[in-house]
Amino acid sequence: MTAYGYGKKAKMKETLKKIKAIALKEYRHIMRDKFTLTAGFGLPLFLIIFFGFIIELNYDKIPVFVKDNSRSAQSRAFVQKLFAGDLFKPSYVSGEDPIKYFERNETAVFINIDKDFGKFISYPQNGRRAQIQILLDGSDNSKAGLVLSYIPSIISNAYDGKQMYKIKTRFIYNGELNSKYFIIPGLIVVIIGLISILLSSLTIAKEWERGSMELLLSTGISPAEIILGKILPYMVMSLIATVVVFTAAQIVFAVPFTGSFVFFFVSCCVFITACLGLGIFISVIAKQQQLAMLISMPVGLLPSMLLSGFIFPIENMPLFFRILTAVLPQRWFMEICRGTFLRSAGFADLTIPFFALSGFCVFIVILASKKFKTDIEP
Amino acid sequence: MTKVLDIQNLTVKFGEFIAVDNITFSVEKGEIFGFLGANGAGKTTTIRALCGLVNISGGKMFIDGKDVSKNTKELKPRIGYMSQKFTLYPDLTIKENIVFSGALYMMSEKETLKRMHEVFEYVNFKENPDEIVKNMSGGSKQIISLAASILHNPEIVFLDEPTAGISPVSRKLFWELISKLSSDGKTIFVTTHYMDEAEYCGRIALMQSGRIIALDNPQNLKAASNASDLEQAFINFLDKK
Numbered sequence: 001m002t003a004y005g006y007g008k009k010a011k012m013k014e015t016l017k018k019i020k021a022i023a024l025k026e027y028r029h030i031m032r033d034k035f036t037l038t039a040g041f042g043l044p045l046f047l048i049i050f051f052g053f054i055i056e057l058n059y060d061k062i063p064v065f066v067k068d069n070s071r072s073a074q075s076r077a078f079v080q081k082l083f084a085g086d087l088f089k090p091s092y093v094s095g096e097d098p099i100k101y102f103e104r105n106e107t108a109v110f111i112n113i114d115k116d117f118g119k120f121i122s123y124p125q126n127g128r129r130a131q132i133q134i135l136l137d138g139s140d141n142s143k144a145g146l147v148l149s150y151i152p153s154i155i156s157n158a159y160d161g162k163q164m165y166k167i168k169t170r171f172i173y174n175g176e177l178n179s180k181y182f183i184i185p186g187l188i189v190v191i192i193g194l195i196s197i198l199l200s201s202l203t204i205a206k207e208w209e210r211g212s213m214e215l216l217l218s219t220g221i222s223p224a225e226i227i228l229g230k231i232l233p234y235m236v237m238s239l240i241a242t243v244v245v246f247t248a249a250q251i252v253f254a255v256p257f258t259g260s261f262v263f264f265f266v267s268c269c270v271f272i273t274a275c276l277g278l279g280i281f282i283s284v285i286a287k288q289q290q291l292a293m294l295i296s297m298p299v300g301l302l303p304s305m306l307l308s309g310f311i312f313p314i315e316n317m318p319l320f321f322r323i324l325t326a327v328l329p330q331r332w333f334m335e336i337c338r339g340t341f342l343r344s345a346g347f348a349d350l351t352i353p354f355f356a357l358s359g360f361c362v363f364i365v366i367l368a369s370k371k372f373k374t375d376i377e378p
Numbered sequence: 379m380t381k382v383l384d385i386q387n388l389t390v391k392f393g394e395f396i397a398v399d400n401i402t403f404s405v406e407k408g409e410i411f412g413f414l415g416a417n418g419a420g421k422t423t424t425i426r427a428l429c430g431l432v433n434i435s436g437g438k439m440f441i442d443g444k445d446v447s448k449n450t451k452e453l454k455p456r457i458g459y460m461s462q463k464f465t466l467y468p469d470l471t472i473k474e475n476i477v478f479s480g481a482l483y484m485m486s487e488k489e490t491l492k493r494m495h496e497v498f499e500y501v502n503f504k505e506n507p508d509e510i511v512k513n514m515s516g517g518s519k520q521i522i523s524l525a526a527s528i529l530h531n532p533e534i535v536f537l538d539e540p541t542a543g544i545s546p547v548s549r550k551l552f553w554e555l556i557s558k559l560s561s562d563g564k565t566i567f568v569t570t571h572y573m574d575e576a577e578y579c580g581r582i583a584l585m586q587s588g589r590i591i592a593l594d595n596p597q598n599l600k601a602a603s604n605a606s607d608l609e610q611a612f613i614n615f616l617d618k619k
Binding site: 219220375 | 390392397423426429430431432433450451454455457459461463464465466467468469470474478479481482483484526
């Protein structure tokens with residue numbers, strides 16, 4: 001016969017048994033559903049490799065048009081020094097108005113060397129120095145900014161800092177300024193967040209659509225028991241996906257991990273629970289799989305890409321958006337992920353992000369339980 | 379006889395629409411109580427209200443003297459509910475579905491399976507318990523649903539059109555099982571479209587537009603409307619209204 005009890009211990013046992021039953025059922029659904037399996041395991045691997053390769057913030061072989069009006073040995077030597085590396089790909093042009101090249105989008109950088117460059121480069125006279133003019137296409141401001149910061153330092157280095165500027169820059173962490181080191185830990189946040197939200201957003205909606213929610217609710221199971229039971233197997237699945245993505249980051253992109261594994265793992269669990277809770281909240285509200293999917297795609301992707309600091313720095317955002325990012329789990333896990341990967345950070349350094357993430361996690365699970373309708377009519 | 383279900387002036391509204399309109403009736407322990415009516419008459423909504431699955435707009439419902447609205451969590455394990463729609467999981471096997479249902483009622487796997495075999499044996503159900511439910515006929519699915527709803531030995535069983543889509547032979551066995559449950563002291567609350575099935579009920583409530591238009595045992599209903607069978611009796615009552 002049924003084993004219902006009335007003590008606290010019996011209540012807890014009852015809750016755990018129900019959560020276990022839901023989790024086991026959900027595990028069986030997952031194992032028999034090709035879409036979930038592919039989305040859970042295949043998609044993260046595909047995304048990390050795909051995005052890892054295409055999101056490239058390093059430039060090389062930027063086309064540069066050079067008009068050498070000096071045509072001197074000094075100007076040729078200057079151009080040679082300037083373009084010694086692989087960053088730029090110079091082409092000599094003559095005659096035409098530089099604007100025409102920009103209009104035809106043939107180049108983003110145009111260097112105009114003054115006709116007296118050869119004369120003044122070694123011996124400045126009466127305050128006159130050798131002159132070059134750099135024209136940049138401001139419509140591609142990331143490239144323009146890069147060129148603007150590179151050229152003076154290259155020139156400075158080329159002439160031992162004597163003739164032009166003397167700029168010395170030193171980068172700590174990611175010293176090679178390899179954008180992969182910056183991008184890959186961020187991609188882990190984007191991918192795990194998206195997968196967790198997407199997968200869990202369908203589970204409650206599926207129960208409503210199928211009619212099985214009627215069966216569940218008629219047994220007296222509580223919303224919290226359903227939600228926790230559903231979170232568990234997806235948690236395991238998302239953790240496996242994290243391992244896949246983490247391994248890919250190490251093997252394919254050789255991104256170093258310098259922080260605490262234990263702290264990273266615990267934070268992963270909290271972040272995944274927060275995202276699963278968010279997905280389940282969407283599912284509870286939407287009640288239809290198609291609608292849940294439509295909501296979870298932008299909710300899973302846009303905050304990660306735009307408001308988490310993944311590409312655009314949070315400190316440069318207007319005040320409203322800076323405040324908005326504070327309620328996004330992706331923003332806090334982004335800090336934890338980059339901190340543990342690149343800066344050897346641990347709990348002591350990332351206390352605020354960790355507690356903010358945990359706070360969101362508790363809040364969203366409670367909110368989803370509260371919003372869970374236990375009556376089945378419209 | 380003891381009143382197990384006591385419904386007083388029950389009203390359920392969805393916005394402006396009145397699904398159940400001020401109905402009052404009671405059901406005795408061990409009785410087979412039938413709800414008859416066309417689609418939209420309010421039969422399913424009444425069952426759902428009694429199972430604590432819809433919010434009521436007015437009236438009171440008591441199960442064993444306890445107010446359903448105030449004691450939902452406590453009362454749910456004491457009832458069994460089989461929905462009109464197939465509510466089990468098509469991608470799970472029969473056994474997995476049944477064990478899952480049992481677990482929600484705090485039953486061990488062993489006792490759940492024992493009970494499942496008893497029910498299946500009674501209705502001569504021969505499917506392999508390790509078969510995935512998706513591939514089964516509508517009738518088989520109904521039998522599995524029934525088994526899932528009575529596993530935990532509930533005192534009251536709500537069956538919403540339980541025999542829809544099953545073969546006449548299975549239907550007969552199904553009703554024999556329902557009669558057995560009743561003779562074991564279970565109270566059965568059943569809705570149906572089949573007039574011949576209604577004859578198995580101790581009492582029948584005829585429903586139309588959310589109201590009960592007649593309530594009595596099948597013989598009295600037929601006599602009161604000068605009809606030779608229940609179908610005619612139902613038509614005569616509708617005409618009177």
